[in-house]
Amino acid sequence: MRKAQRTKRTKRLMWRWRSNPLRRHDDIVEAWIVLAVWTVMALGGTLVGALAAHATDESLASLRAERHTVRAVLLESTTRAVPAGAGVSTDGRVGAEVRWRASDGTPQTGRAQVDAGQKAGARVLVWTDTDGKLTKEPPTATGAAFEAVVVGAGAAFAFGGVTFAAGRALRWRLDRRHYDQWGREWALVGPQWRRRTT
Known part of the structure; x- marks a missing residue:
């Protein structure tokens, strides 16, 4: 019974390929x-x-290869209450002013995403690119x-x-x-x- 149904279904699907007097060239x-x-x-x-x-x-x-972490110092405290939606990301990180040294030893400053709840002067890790500029953390391998x-x-x-x-x-x-x-x-x-x- 099942074999007959399969054969019937296959014939119905393949009707354009079978020889048929009603079949047109367009079929x-x-x-x-x-x-x-x-x-x-x-x-x-x-x-x-x-x-x-x-x-x-x-x-x-290549992003993971180009970006690396450097140690930086917080120039402002992140312990103050920050209103919702004011630069706080969903993972509890906030934008703050930091200072770090470039690969050539020159001091640099800029804003980076750091963990909330830290005081000025705390040491943090920030991500920089090959030019020594602050950048986002690259995605993990996973x-x-x-x-x-x-x-x-x-x-x-x-x-x-x-x-x-x-x-x-x-x-x-x-x-x-x-x-x-x-x-x-x-x-x-x-x-x-x-x-x-x-």
Whole structure:
């Protein structure tokens, strides 16, 4: 019973490929369009997703390599009450003025995100780039891997969506051609039917 149902379902899905006196040339074209779209979506989407994930992972790895921590001194206290939404991040860090020494030994000052609840003069760690300028902490290896997966999946779905839309546009054009052809054929046959039924 199940085998018969599977065979029937396969025949129904593959009707455009089977020889049939009612099959038109456009039916074969449509079958090839459907096959091409699904193949491009599967293979191309996988390739685009993998390339996007790899590029994102490499970019974030280079950020981790370029950025490093340096010791700095707080120039202002972060213990005062800060109103909600006034520069306090969700992880309890606040922006504060700090001083540090660049790799060439020159003193530098700037604003960096530090833990709240510290007094002026406290030693903190801040992130700097290769030029010695303050920057954000780079994503961890785990965070970068997650971000690469999300970007790769997004790129694959976007590619698949564009491919699917292109396939639908081609099939819409074929349908328009069918409707026009049916209209022309009905214009020829319709009057004969009306004569027979009246």
